[in-house]
Amino acid sequence: MSPSRVTRREFLQSTAVAGTGAAIARVTPGLWGQVTPAGAAAPPSVWASKTMRWAQLTLVEDDPAHFDPAFWFDYFKRTRSDGVCLSGGGCVAYYPTQIPFQHRSAWLGERDVLGELVWGCRKLGMSVLIRTDPHATYDDAKAAHPDWIAVEANGEPRRHWSSPEMWVTCALGPYNFEFMTAVHKEIMAGYRPDGIFMNRWDGSGDCYCVHCKENFKAAMGLDLPRTTDPHDPERRVFLEWRRQRLVEVIDVWNGAIRAINPESSVIPNNGSGALSPLNAIETSRRAPMLAADRQARHGLAAPWLVGKSAKEYRATMGDKPVIGLFGIGLEEQYRWKDSVTSNAEIRIWALDAVANGMRPWFTKFSATLHDDRWLKEIEDIYVWTEKNQHYLADRRPLARVGLVYSQQTAWYYGAKVEDYALGWYQALVESRIPFEMVHDRLLDAEHLAAYKTLILPNLACLSDAQCDQLRAFVSKGGSIIATQETSLYDELGTKRRNFGLADVFGVDWTGKVQGPMLNSYIRLEHEALPGSAFFAGLEDAPRIINGVSRLEVTQREKFAETPFTLIPSYPDLPMEKVYPRVPRTDISCLYLRRPAGRVAYFPFDIDRTFWEILCGDHLKVLRNTVLWANDEAPVVEVDGPGLLDVTAWKNPGSITVHLVNLTNPMAMKGPYRDFFPVGPHTVRLHLPADVQAKRARLLATDKVVAMDRSATVLSVTVPSILDHEVVAIEI
């Protein structure tokens, strides 16, 4: 296999990373989207856009001997599933493959189980994806093709960590580029599915095989780095090269299957958000739909996490379908893959996915049922979504606030950046402010057109070009809220001497950092700013706790309003010594400007501290700052008790407000045992005067309700919310 279809020179120019032997130098910064070879944008796809409810049957090797296909066809019918993903090949083939070294299920015999399932599902009118998994193979493949196997840093071939009779394959060499291409062609020619869903296709750790060595050397002129430190310049070159290589393999697979079925597509299973190592923009461009593989909560995780995935995928997928791939079991590190969690937990997870714009996709590992307690719950959820499909299809979010996330900051500054985003996410959910996620490589005017306010949660790594885009957004009346080290590094994590956005913030960094700051506070300047909107809910609070880490900055100008000032740390022991040494300073904790849009800059980690401590005072400051920055009537306001995830949508026939009731003692650590109804709530929508509202319905309780309309405000009362409610205004 030739190492790359991109020349080294093109690669260097397009990725802003230059490698010449050991010497690494910066070249002209470039944005993603220029990185990859032309070609391969997803074709228009009827099957992807029409399919609303997916089912996945992930076969295990002995299923052919035990499972009952008729049961599953009946269940797909009962759940109104109109799309299915069926296991086909890769590490185990469920059909009589002719590809050497593709292992047939030892329980297959003379059957074609895949064919039986595809035929049955097509008879039901379902869209069909066939799943392959290339991440592991067997001794015979290794003996004939030792170069297919991933290699450890010490030169040893890599055994599978869980199935020790198997070997882990290299994702960047001929196993994926040639063997799996042959598998995909055979499956496409034999069964003509709508697409091939690829599981674990992007490798299992760093590989030091002969192909990785030679291809990296040929492409970049470097030996494979032996460090995993993302701050190492050669490691960065390697990470960019690997991302590029994985995009290339998608293109190879798409080219092969589209030669047989032009409407088809590879659907790569990949993570979302800042922490994903893959190039989200390029994978999104190549697929007509993507499935966000967030099967369940684990550890300490908020129930809105699945909604966050929806927003992240939508940021790079635009109007293309985003599918919420969820499981039915406990998703913990001990991997009880045949487990079944509580029905309440399945339900809240699926409902929050739907509320955030996903189409549901349940996945069942093993077609042999070990525990059937989940069946009825999925059926209920799916039947409800089918019944209300015309409210769920073709919807666009009405959010005016964008929470920006940055893969490059996670890659080159550190995964810690996620805690800042999670703080904002929690604050926005608690504040019931509808919002979307925005990818930092898509800050052009077109992608930002819907937004009034962008939040930059310690978005440390921003290129000069990205800073210019944000500057342009503010100059056209957009508002930004930024925290701590936002723009203090370039797109490759090289520290600047000052913020890239210093002129926008109105402050310069002195080069000093304070922290961790213990026992430090923020003074509310009620005397200077009586009744300030920043003090809403804090009218009786003279001071609140500070954050933990702070940059020292100097002001470029005199700020018109300084609502919060610093009370520096003072001793916290012995108790006799715990009294403020300096009760008041003129050091601002929030810099506010109104150049055209509004700018709010916190020089400290209020968002990260909020995620760690969840202090209600910080919540109020964050909420008040968003309302100040947005400076317009909110799209939707919800009054009433509890913790709700609120999203607002418009489609050709309706405006919908989803209210997911997250109020639960297990809200931050699953699984839910039960639901606790909250209410009543008043939902107020601010509508343009020319939008006619015909009728209001509550879709969960399934009834028409009264609405109260003034010129631009429409109010509906929701008496009680058990798990969720959807206010649908037919227009």
Ligand SMILES: [Zn+2]
């Ligand atoms: Zn390799």
